[in-house]
Each structure stands twice: as structure tokens, then as C-alpha cells.
Amino acid sequence: MIAERPQGALARLTLLYPAAVLLVFFVIPFGIMLAVSFFRREPGGFYLVEFSLANYGNLFTALFGRVLAFSLLISAFCALLCVAAGFPFTYLLTRMPRRRQVVWLVILVSVLSLSAVIVAFAWSIMLSQTAGVSNLFVRLGLLDRPQSWSPGFWALTCGMCYVAFPYTVLVLYPPLARLDPHLPEAARTLGASPLVTFFTVIVGSLRSAIVAALVMVFAFNLGTYLIPQILGKPQHWTLSVLITDEAIYRSNLPLAAAMAVFFMGVSLALVGMAMLGGRRRPGGAA
Amino acid sequence: MSRALRGLFLGAVLVFLLSPIVVVGGVSLNAKKALYFPPKGVSLAWYAELFGEPEWLLPIANSLAVALLSSLGAISIALPLSYALWRYRVFYARALVLLGIAPFMLPPVITALGFLAFWATVGLYGTMAATVVSHAVFFVTLPLVTLSLGFESIDREIVEAAQVLGADNREVFRSIVFPMIRSYLVSGFAFAFVLSLNEYIVAYMVAGFTVETLPIKIFNALRYGYTPVMAAVTIVFVLLAALVFGLIGRFGDLPRLMGALTPESRAS
Incomplete structure (x- = not known):
């Protein structure tokens, strides 16, 4: 019954319409951005069609280098924290009864869907002087008086991890759900303690999935835009902030486009690496 | 992992995910225009403003x-x-x-x-x-x-x-x-x-x-x-x-x- 190719006008339209929409509204915008990165800036407008490599030449300033380095650093740091906590968490999650799993998944997806504005606002309240956790520490006698912990590096880390943690769990969920339950059972039968089983058998057999998750979460964190602006100080701003700043406030669309193209190159290389890493299965089994 | 350790870990994750929301929920109930937690006084005025002001x-x-x-x-x-x-x-x-x-x-x-x-x-x-x-x-x-x-x-x-x-x-x-x-x-x-x-x-x-x-x-x-x-x-x-x-x-x-x-x- 499955036709090999579409026949009739209506059938052709089912492919033609999505193809046209994606071409016009995704491929073309992308092409324009790529082209604009080689154009000149028009003061007060968007861009002048005039080929130049100046934007790429102007890219590598000290500020750009510092912001890029910080973006990579904070993204990697938060990815590490999230995978370190997310891996054992996801393992426990996949072993829960289905009903409880669904409750956890609802919480995780709800948090993941929240606007970054809202997450950043919630954490700035959470770390503020009047309503924050420091009040709790005062009550427990750990601090003398309430303190404000936002903005700052650790506030930024909290906010970034809050968004990245649910994402990490969703990335790790499929490989862990597919893990053969007999594997840990066998290890236990052979006398390994639960912790030894976890670290040798489970972590060991999913090493490539962990690496893939690290890179995926890292790339996801690179996209963070609003959280550094609210929870970080200006020295904690990321590349996404710099690009938007250039495009909107300095209205230098060509330079912003060149930054975005460079940034995309870095991201694509990382996602490509993650996919290669994710495909390789442990044990060399084909 | 032992039972207690597992419970503690899952509890910590739950606290991390839910506590900002609980604190913000408390703050949204403050009677005066201030951000206190626990809230000082309870009022739904801020929800009314949200769904009442054209802004x-x-x-x-x-x-x-x-x-x-x-x-x-x-x-x-x-x-x-x-x-x-x-x-x-x-x-x-x-x-x-x-x-x-x-x-x-x-x-x-x-x-x-x-x-x-x-x-x-x-x-x-x-x-x-x-x-x-x-x-x-x-x-x-x-x-x-x-x-x-x-x-x-x-x-x-x-x-x-x-x-x-x-x-x-x-x-x-x-x-x-x-x-x-x-x-x-x-x-x-x-x-x-x-x-x-x-x-x-x-x-x-x-x-x-x-x-x-x-x-x-x-x-x-x-x-x-x-x-x-x-x-x-x-x-x-x-x-x-x-x-x-x-x-x-x-x-x-x-x-x-x-x-x-x-x-x-x-x-x-």
C-alpha cells in the first residue's frame, strides 16, 4: 500500500508546502545572514550590499576573545555539573515505576519549558537578601545576617544548571532506558556492591553516551542568553549576549552576523562530534 | 546505591528544582510592594494587577x-x-x-x-x-x-x-x-x-x-x-x-x- 512516490496534485502538495515554507523562512534567512556577514554596515539602517572581509577581520578583538573564552568555560563547567548529577539521577529515574517516572518527567519538562527570563528572575529572588536562602542560613545559625548572592558567578551557575539539568536528563534518558536491566543484576549476583556496580558496569557500558551528553549539554549552554544578563555581572556575559548587543544596540548587523557564523562553526563542530560519539557503541560491537 | 542515599539524592534534586518556585510563589503574595520571603501579609493584589492592568x-x-x-x-x-x-x-x-x-x-x-x-x-x-x-x-x-x-x-x-x-x-x-x-x-x-x-x-x-x-x-x-x-x-x-x-x-x-x-x- 505504501506508494514509493507521491502521485496526484494533492499528494505532491503535501511535500511541496512544507518544503517551500522551510526553504523561504529558514534556508533563505540563513543564506541572508551568511551574506550579510560579508556586507558593510549602514549607520542607522541594517546593511549595505558591498562585499568586504572586514567583519571577520574585526571579529578577533580582546573583548571577543575574553567573552568567547568565558562562554566556553562556564558552558563546560555547568555541563560537567549537570552530567555528574544528571547521570545517577536519570539512572534512578529509568528504574522507577512508570507512574512515578511520569510525575518526574512532568516536573522536568515544565522547568525546561520555562522562559529564561522567569528562571533568572526566580533565582535572583532565591539568592536575594530579603527573600533568599541566606535567610534560612541565618535561622540555622550559619550566617550572621542575610546576604545577597546575586549577581555573581555562582548565581549564574545556579541559573544555568537549573535550565540545563532537565535537558541533561532528557538527553541521557533514552540510552539509560535502553540499558539491559540484566546487566546490573548479573554484577550484583556476582557479588559487586550497588555502588561498585553503578560505577563499573553502568557508567562503564554507557561511556560514549556520557561523552555525547556532555557535549550536547555544553552546546546547549552556549546558547544561554538571558541568564548571564540577569544573574551575572558584565564580565560574565556570554557570546550570545555580545551578538545581540551588536545587532540591536550597536545596530551593526554585519558584525553580529560574522560573530554568529563563527559561533555556528564552533557549535556545529561540537554537535557533529557529539553525534559521532553517540553512534559509537561500547565494546566495539558492530 | 543504598535506599537512604537514593532518597537523599532524589530529595536534593527535587529541592533544587522546586525551591525557586516555592520562594517566588511566597513573594507573589506579599501585601506590600516588597519582595519578602516568607511574605509579610497575604494578598492576591499582584495577580489582580497582572490580569487587570493594560500594561x-x-x-x-x-x-x-x-x-x-x-x-x-x-x-x-x-x-x-x-x-x-x-x-x-x-x-x-x-x-x-x-x-x-x-x-x-x-x-x-x-x-x-x-x-x-x-x-x-x-x-x-x-x-x-x-x-x-x-x-x-x-x-x-x-x-x-x-x-x-x-x-x-x-x-x-x-x-x-x-x-x-x-x-x-x-x-x-x-x-x-x-x-x-x-x-x-x-x-x-x-x-x-x-x-x-x-x-x-x-x-x-x-x-x-x-x-x-x-x-x-x-x-x-x-x-x-x-x-x-x-x-x-x-x-x-x-x-x-x-x-x-x-x-x-x-x-x-x-x-x-x-x-x-x-x-x-x-x-x-
């Missing part, structure tokens, strides 16, 4: 219109595409699906800048149409993934049986295919709707100064100081997300959807 009602209306239209737009692209992928074995259907997933995989600022360059070029920068179409394309990934999963779950033998009994394409779609994919269609729509409602960077880049959506409004308001109204907005957003995803969890297959929504499984 907040306009962004709410904008956000709802954008989310509704763009998620319908995303469905209109994803439904024929995933149907074609299931129905016809042609290579360009696969290539198109990859294209549909791409906007979601890149750092959002890059896609947003592409949209900005596009709308500036065609002269529609700053219009509601620009926001709606950009969101429809940006979020097409979600219904595309859920619907592809829905089509895969259809037993092809049932379709063949119906055809042997004389049903044509239209009847097969109406009586077999559509009922089977309906819940996936609803989930895909819901995902796109909620994410569009919460999206900031694309909406800001293509029409931030003229079409103010709720996230843009919150961010702009934050610059002029914090008020408990923002805490109230946060709680409304959290409840809405929990309601939508709770319904999907109750009536749909959330574990299966989660397995499919992640990049790792898309790659393989």
Missing part, C-alpha cells in the same frame, strides 16, 4: 496570539511533512525533516539573527507576522518529532486491510490514521504552544520594540526594579506549563515522547 494585558494578548498562531503554523508544516515521510519512501522527505530539526539544534541566537536579517531584508521587521512565522519555523521541530512518532506507531497491516476492503486514501486517513495520531498531534501542538509563550530571543530580535510579548515585557520591567507582579507572572507560567505537561503525562505517552525528543535518538 500587562497587552503583552499577555500578544503572547497568546503569537503562541496560538505559530503553533498552528508549526502543525501545518509538520503534519504533511511527517505524513509524507511515513507514506512515501522518497529521499527528499528525509532531507526536509532534517531541515525541520535544524532551527532547534543551533544556538537560538543564531537562528534569531537569521530571522532578523530576513525580515529586515523583506521589510517586515517589527511586525506581528514576523514573530508568528519565525516562531512557527523555529518550533516546527516539536510537532515534527511527536507526529513522526505517531505515524510510526500505526500498524501498516490495519491500513492494508482497510484498503483491501475498498477504502480509498481519504477514508484511510479519516478512519485509521487520524485517530491514531491525534494524541501526538495534540502533544506536538502543546509543546510548541508552551515554548512559544516562553520564548524570548527570537521574538525580541524580530519585533522586540513593537510586538511586546510577555517574556519581553518581564525583562523590560526587570530593569526598572522588581515588583511582586513579576513573581505572579512566574507562578502563572509555572502553573500553565505544569497543567499542559501534566495533561500530556496523564493522557499521552510522556516516557516515549521523551525518548524521541532528544538529539541523541534523532541522530541514530
